[in-house]
Amino acid sequence: MDCDADYLIIGQGIAGSVLADKLLARGQRVLVVDDGHRTSSTRVAAGMINPLAGKRLALSPGSDWLLPAAKGYFAQLEARTGTRVFHPLPIRRVLRNTNERKRLEKKRAIPTYTPYIGEVSPPGSLGDVNDPHGSFITLGGGYVASGPLLSSLRERLRQANALAEVEFHHEDLELLPAGVRWQGRVYQTVVFCEGMRLRDNPWFSDIVTDPVKGEILDLKLPNPPEGEILNKGKWLLPQENGQVRLGATYERSCLDTEPTPEGREQLMDALRQIFPEHPGEQVVAQAAGVRVCTPDNQPLIGRHREHPALALFNGFGSKGNSLVPGWAEVFTASLVGAEMDQPLPTLYRS
Numbered sequence: 001m002d003c004d005a006d007y008l009i010i011g012q013g014i015a016g017s018v019l020a021d022k023l024l025a026r027g028q029r030v031l032v033v034d035d036g037h038r039t040s041s042t043r044v045a046a047g048m049i050n051p052l053a054g055k056r057l058a059l060s061p062g063s064d065w066l067l068p069a070a071k072g073y074f075a076q077l078e079a080r081t082g083t084r085v086f087h088p089l090p091i092r093r094v095l096r097n098t099n100e101r102k103r104l105e106k107k108r109a110i111p112t113y114t115p116y117i118g119e120v121s122p123p124g125s126l127g128d129v130n131d132p133h134g135s136f137i138t139l140g141g142g143y144v145a146s147g148p149l150l151s152s153l154r155e156r157l158r159q160a161n162a163l164a165e166v167e168f169h170h171e172d173l174e175l176l177p178a179g180v181r182w183q184g185r186v187y188q189t190v191v192f193c194e195g196m197r198l199r200d201n202p203w204f205s206d207i208v209t210d211p212v213k214g215e216i217l218d219l220k221l222p223n224p225p226e227g228e229i230l231n232k233g234k235w236l237l238p239q240e241n242g243q244v245r246l247g248a249t250y251e252r253s254c255l256d257t258e259p260t261p262e263g264r265e266q267l268m269d270a271l272r273q274i275f276p277e278h279p280g281e282q283v284v285a286q287a288a289g290v291r292v293c294t295p296d297n298q299p300l301i302g303r304h305r306e307h308p309a310l311a312l313f314n315g316f317g318s319k320g321n322s323l324v325p326g327w328a329e330v331f332t333a334s335l336v337g338a339e340m341d342q343p344l345p346t347l348y349r350s
Contacts, residue, residue, distance in 0.1 A: 004185035005029040007335070009193055010168050014146070014320045015313050015328070016193030017153035018073070022332040024160055031187070032157050035167040045289065046216060046237050046245050047144035048229070049322050050091055051116045055100070057093075057107050059116070060319065061298075062326070065342065067140065069326030074144065081152040087240075088142040090118065092225075094126070094232035094274070095133035104136060116140050128223070129230070130276050141229065143237055144321040168194070170202055179309050189303075189335065191311045196255070196290040198300075203310050207300060208349070210293045211255050214318070215263035216247035218285040219271075234270035243284060246271060248318070259286040293317035301331050302347030311335075312347065 007023055009016045012034035020032045049070065051063060060066065074086035095101050104120070107113045118137030126135060157163035164183075173190065174181040180190045192201055196211060224244045230236040237245040249263045264286055271281065292315050294300060300315035313331055316323045326342075333340045 002186070003029075003179055003188045005031050006188045007031070008033065008180065008182055008187040008190040010034075010190065011193035011195060011197075012150065012154060012157070012163070013193065013195055014149065014324050015195075015316060016191075017150060017157075018324050018328045019191065019193060019313050019331065020162065021077075021153055021156060022328050023335070024156075024162065026332060026336055026338075028336065030157075030160070030162045031164055031185075032162055033164045033166060033168045033182075034154075036165065045146050045318070045320070046235070046247050047146045047149075047321050048235065048237065048318070049086075049140075049142050049144065050138065050231075051140045052091075052093070052107075052113075052138050053319075057100075057103055057113075059112065060322065062342070063322075064112075066323055066326040069329060070322050070324070073325035073329075074149075077149075077152065081156075083148045083152045084145065085149045085152070086142060086144050089227070089229050089238075091138040091141040091229040091231055091235075092126075092135050093138055094129060094131050094135045094230065096232060097133060101133050128275050128277060128279070129232075130274060131232075137228070138231075143229070170200065175307060175309065187309075189309050189311055191313050191335075193313045195292055195314065196257075198292055198312075198314055199255075203304055203307065204312060207312070207347070208295060209300070209315060210295050211252070212291050212293050212317070213251040213255050213257075213288060214248040214291055215251075215259055215267065215286065215288045216245055216249075217264065217267050217283055218287075219244050219246055220282040220284055222280045230274065232270075232274050234267065234274075236271075236274065255290050257288050257290060259288045263288065291317050296349065298345045298349075299323060299327055300347060301327060301344050305348060 006029045009020050009032045012032050020030050023030050078085050108117055116139050118139045120136040121134055123132050123134045179186050179188050220243055246267050249266050294315045300312045304310035330340050330342050
C-alpha cells in the first residue's frame with residue numbers, strides 16, 4: 001500500500017520536535033500535528049540539564065552517551081539556525097545535612113563522578129545563602145531555553161511543509177492493515193509524542209506511567225545568583241533577562257495545568273530556606289505543567305505489540321533535554337531499519 005507520508009507525529013514538544021528533525025535529516029516524509037503547545041510540559045519547563053540528580057547525587061543511566069548526544073545536538077541546531085538554545089552553567093549544590101556531605105565525599109572517590117564534581121566550598125561561603133553544611137559545584141550542567149528550542153524547530157517543520165497546526169483527536173485516526181489514515185492521508189507509522197495526553201490514548205492505556213505536576217515561579221531578586229544555578233532542594237535558575245526561575249514542585253494528586261496558591265506557597269517556602277533573610281523578591285509569573293514520568297525512570301519508546309503502525313516516544317519526565325536527543329537518534333535508526341548504537345528500553349514492562 002502506498003503511503004502519503006512515512007511518519008505522523010503527534011505533539012511538538014521536545015520529544016516530537018527532535019524526533020521529527022532527525023527523521024527529516026534521514027530523508028523521511030514527516031507530518032507533525034500540534035495545537036500550539038497547548039498541553040506541552042516543554043512549554044513551561046525550565047530546561048535543566050543536571051548530571052547529578054536527586055538526594056543521592058545519582059548519575060542518570062546512560063549519561064556517558066546521552067549527555068554528549070544532547071549537547072552535540074543542541075550545538076548542531078544552534079549552528080544551523082543561529083538561535084542560542086543551550087546555556088552551559090555550573091550548578092552549585094547546597095548540602096542540606098551531614099548525610100549529603102558524607103555522600104559527596106564517597107562520590108568524589110568514584111572515577112565516573114570525577115568529570116562532574118568541581119570545587120567544594122566550606123559552610124558560610126555563600127553570603128546570604130543558608131549553607132551550614134557547605135556546597136559544591138556540579139560541572140557539565142546548564143539549561144535549554146525551551147521557547148527558542150521549540151520555535152526554531154517549529155520553523156524547521158514549516159519550511160519542510162511538515163506541520164499541521166491543528167488539534168489531534170484519537171478518534172480521527174483509522175487503523176489500516178498496514179499503516180494508519182488521518183484526515184484522508186495514509187501514513188506508515190504514527191508516533192505519539194503527546195506528553196500528558198498519553199492518559200487518553202486508547203491504544204496505550206495499559207502502559208504504566210507516573211505523571212507528576214510541576215509548578216515554577218519567575219522572580220525578580222535584588223541580588224540574583226549570577227553565573228551559576230543554585231540548587232538546595234529547589235533550584236534557582238538565572239535567566240538572560242535578569243530574572244530567575246524557581247522550581248519545581250512535585251504533585252501527583254492533581255494533574256491539571258493550572259497554577260495554584262499551594263504551589264506558590266511551597267516555592268516561596270523553599271526560597272526562604274535558601275535565603276533566610278527576606279530577599280525582596282517580586283513574583284513575575286507562575287506556570288504549571290505535567291511531566292510524564294515512569295515508575296522505573298526509563299522512557300517509553302517502541303511500537304505497539306499488536307499494531308506495529310502505532311508507536312510511542314514519551315515518558316522522559318523532567319529530564320527531557322538530557323534524554324530526548326540521544327534516544328531520538330536511536331529510535332530513528334530503529335524506525336528506518338538502520339543499525340542502532342544502543343538497545344531501546346522494553347516498552348511493555350509490567
